[in-house]
Amino acid sequence: MTQSKSFIVGVAALVCVFLLGVLSERSGIIEEFLFYQEDIVYLTMQHITMTLLSGGFAIIIAIPLGVWLSRSYMSKWSETLMQPLNIMTTVPTLAILALSMSFLGIGTLPALFALWLATLLPIVRNTYAGLKEVPEFLIESANGMGMPTWKILLSVELPNALFVIFAGIRTAIAINIGTVPLAFLIGAGGLGELIFTGIDMDEMVMMLAGAIPVALLAIIVDFIFSQLQYWLIPRGVNPLR
Amino acid sequence: MIKLENLTKVFESQGQATTAADNISMEVPEGEICVLLGPSGCGKTTTLKMINRIIPVTSGRVLINGEDTTGLDTITLRRNIGYVIQQIGLFPNMTIEENISIVPKLLGWNKKRYLARAEELLDMVALEPKAYMKRYPKELSGGQQQRVGVIRALAADPPLMLMDEPFGAIDPINREIIQDEFLRMQQTLKKTILFVSHDIDEAVKMADKIAIFNSGKLIQFDTPDNILAHPKNKFVEDFVGTDRTLKRLRLVKVRDVMVKSPPRVRMDDDLKVALKLMVERDHSAITLVNKKNHPIGSVYRSIAQTKQGLCGDHHYGLRTIVNINDDLRTVASKMFSHDTTWMPCVDDQGVFCGEITQRGVTHHLAATYNDNDGALAELYQEGV
Ligand SMILES: Nc1ncnc2c1ncn2[C@@H]1O[C@H](COP(=O)(O)OP(=O)(O)OP(=O)(O)O)[C@@H](O)[C@H]1O
Numbered sequence: 001m002t003q004s005k006s007f008i009v010g011v012a013a014l015v016c017v018f019l020l021g022v023l024s025e026r027s028g029i030i031e032e033f034l035f036y037q038e039d040i041v042y043l044t045m046q047h048i049t050m051t052l053l054s055g056g057f058a059i060i061i062a063i064p065l066g067v068w069l070s071r072s073y074m075s076k077w078s079e080t081l082m083q084p085l086n087i088m089t090t091v092p093t094l095a096i097l098a099l100s101m102s103f104l105g106i107g108t109l110p111a112l113f114a115l116w117l118a119t120l121l122p123i124v125r126n127t128y129a130g131l132k133e134v135p136e137f138l139i140e141s142a143n144g145m146g147m148p149t150w151k152i153l154l155s156v157e158l159p160n161a162l163f164v165i166f167a168g169i170r171t172a173i174a175i176n177i178g179t180v181p182l183a184f185l186i187g188a189g190g191l192g193e194l195i196f197t198g199i200d201m202d203e204m205v206m207m208l209a210g211a212i213p214v215a216l217l218a219i220i221v222d223f224i225f226s227q228l229q230y231w232l233i234p235r236g237v238n239p240l241r
Numbered sequence: 242m243i244k245l246e247n248l249t250k251v252f253e254s255q256g257q258a259t260t261a262a263d264n265i266s267m268e269v270p271e272g273e274i275c276v277l278l279g280p281s282g283c284g285k286t287t288t289l290k291m292i293n294r295i296i297p298v299t300s301g302r303v304l305i306n307g308e309d310t311t312g313l314d315t316i317t318l319r320r321n322i323g324y325v326i327q328q329i330g331l332f333p334n335m336t337i338e339e340n341i342s343i344v345p346k347l348l349g350w351n352k353k354r355y356l357a358r359a360e361e362l363l364d365m366v367a368l369e370p371k372a373y374m375k376r377y378p379k380e381l382s383g384g385q386q387q388r389v390g391v392i393r394a395l396a397a398d399p400p401l402m403l404m405d406e407p408f409g410a411i412d413p414i415n416r417e418i419i420q421d422e423f424l425r426m427q428q429t430l431k432k433t434i435l436f437v438s439h440d441i442d443e444a445v446k447m448a449d450k451i452a453i454f455n456s457g458k459l460i461q462f463d464t465p466d467n468i469l470a471h472p473k474n475k476f477v478e479d480f481v482g483t484d485r486t487l488k489r490l491r492l493v494k495v496r497d498v499m500v501k502s503p504p505r506v507r508m509d510d511d512l513k514v515a516l517k518l519m520v521e522r523d524h525s526a527i528t529l530v531n532k533k534n535h536p537i538g539s540v541y542r543s544i545a546q547t548k549q550g551l552c553g554d555h556h557y558g559l560r561t562i563v564n565i566n567d568d569l570r571t572v573a574s575k576m577f578s579h580d581t582t583w584m585p586c587v588d589d590q591g592v593f594c595g596e597i598t599q600r601g602v603t604h605h606l607a608a609t610y611n612d613n614d615g616a617l618a619e620l621y622q623e624g625v
């Protein structure tokens with residue numbers, strides 16, 4: 001059902017792209033575009049690198065953090081600790097970048113830090129919520145069978161929270177990719193360079209040369225994640241299957 | 242064998258203390274089913290969970306085969322106790338095969354062995370292994386899930402089983418079927434089982450012993466028949482219900498109440514023989530059997546008195562018969578539906594081996610009330 005829907009949407013998108021292509025060919029935009037080809041490739045790689053670095057580190061840190069907050073010995077503190085996290089997710093990513101810059105100065109590092117933080121929050125939140133949603137009786141049942149605590153976490157709790165955790169990662173990466181262009185504003189490069197310079201110089205094509213790859217990147221990565229979500233999560237705990 | 246000694250649990254929450262289990266002592270012999278029975282909140286689950294230490298005890302101890310379990314580490318203790326929770330608790334992320342194999346894997350069985358065991362267990366509850374091994378719990382019906390919950394607890398063949406309302410979440414018809422299936426399995430498995438229920442009928446059906454709880458205290462611990470016949474106090478009496486004697490019908494087998502080797506006549510016997518036998522015993526009818534000793538009809542006293550000839554020519558068809566392994570509930574039901582006060586009893590081959598009468602049934606049920614009253618008992622005996 002959802003699969004066929006997304007297929008239709010995909011086909012529609014391709015048709016639009018094709019029509020746009022025909023239009024732009026006529027108006028000679030394509031040639032202008034090719035002028036930026038080298039920049040596009042270089043900046044896209046930079047963009048992807050920033051996403052991989054900040055997103056990767058965010059996942060590596062966020063999941064253990066979420067797990068830790070969800071442990072029963074943390075129950076007294078976890079809600080209190082989740083509060084600031086929840087508030088921080090409502091802060092616009094641009095503001096996070098600005099704050100990061102005011103503490104760490106300009107350059108790639110503060111940008112990566114801000115991206116990392118913005119990506120971290122949804123994953124921590126979903127990991128925590130997903131684990132808390134695993135019914136108490138499943139854990140009791142596992143305990144009653146004499147499963148050691150670490151094994152309960154690995155083979156009962158995490159698998160049953162996996163769908164929610166994955167949803168968190170998907171959202172977080174989408175935010176990340178959408179935020180990377182802003183990193184240019186604090187001097188970290190990326191496709192934002194074409195977009196913002198294009199805007200400043202009133203160069204429509206230059207702006208599009210940055211915006212279109214960002215959009216494509218976002219669409220492609222989300223598609224990859226939706227496929228991973230569908231196929232990687234076992235049928236027993238995957239509401240999509 | 243499992244023995245509870247002064248088990249007590251006091252929950253402290255928000256400065257308030259609740260005594261969920263108050264000095265519970267009881268002993269369940271090897272191979273028996275003990276049903277913990279009582280109203281909601283009386284401490285059944287708490288008592289059960291103190292045995293595998295899901296709930297730590299406040300005081301008291303649990304002995305399994307004479308060994309105090311207080312010193313054992315929880316992991317070892319629990320791997321040797323099968324545990325079925327009320328919510329079934331199958332892991333949604335694992336296939337049926339993986340669910341069943343959990344404890345065997347924890348115990349380090351090799352793959353061939355635990356897979357064979359899973360197949361054997363699925364066969365035991367009539368779930369085709371080929372069709373079910375690779376399914377996920379959500380792809381099974383409620384009753385099937387409950388069956389898997391039970392066999393998962395049996396996987397590593399633990400001598401002791403704790404079952405918290407294992408057949409709770411299921412419709413009455415399927416519940417009867419699963420209960421029967423489970424009792425059949427128990428005949429060969431001979432596990433020691435503690436079984437929580439709040440359904441008196443289930444308890445009477447399953448239990449060798451019933452433990453009745455009320456507000457944390459063990460009120461009465463006895464055989465089902467004694468609980469029904471001699472409730473210790475008003476609470477137990479109310480709990481088992483006003484029809485408690487009717488419930489006892491299920492506990493008694495026909496073979497224990499029937500009159501053995503009763504008189505009979507054959508086709509070629511004279512009616513006079515039949516009449517003589519009936520007069521001797523003051524019966525109003527006698528069973529007619531064929532050459533194989535299968536009951537085929539009855540000869541009535543009124544006929545034998547007024548007619549001449551052979552029994553074969555003056556008999557009536559049988560109203561009904563009953564198997565000696567049936568319980569008295571079946572007998573009562575047949576008596577009501579066939580408007581009769583007696584019937585022949587046959588064994589599995591259909592051979593006539595006894596007769597059961599309404600009088601015999603009521604007398605048997607009443608006997609327990611007159612144990613202390615010899616004179617009355619004798620009166621009854623003469624009357625039959
Ligand atoms: N963790 C807990 N903290 C405080 N009180 C508890 C806790 N667990 C149980 N109790 C209390 O202990 C008493 C016995 O509970 P228990 O779960 O043993 O009842 P039960 O006989 O199994 O009832 P039911 O048939 O409803 O399952 C109840 O009054 C309950 O409120």
Ligand SMILES: [Mg+2]
Pocket residue numbers: 285286287405
């Ligand atoms: Mg209970």
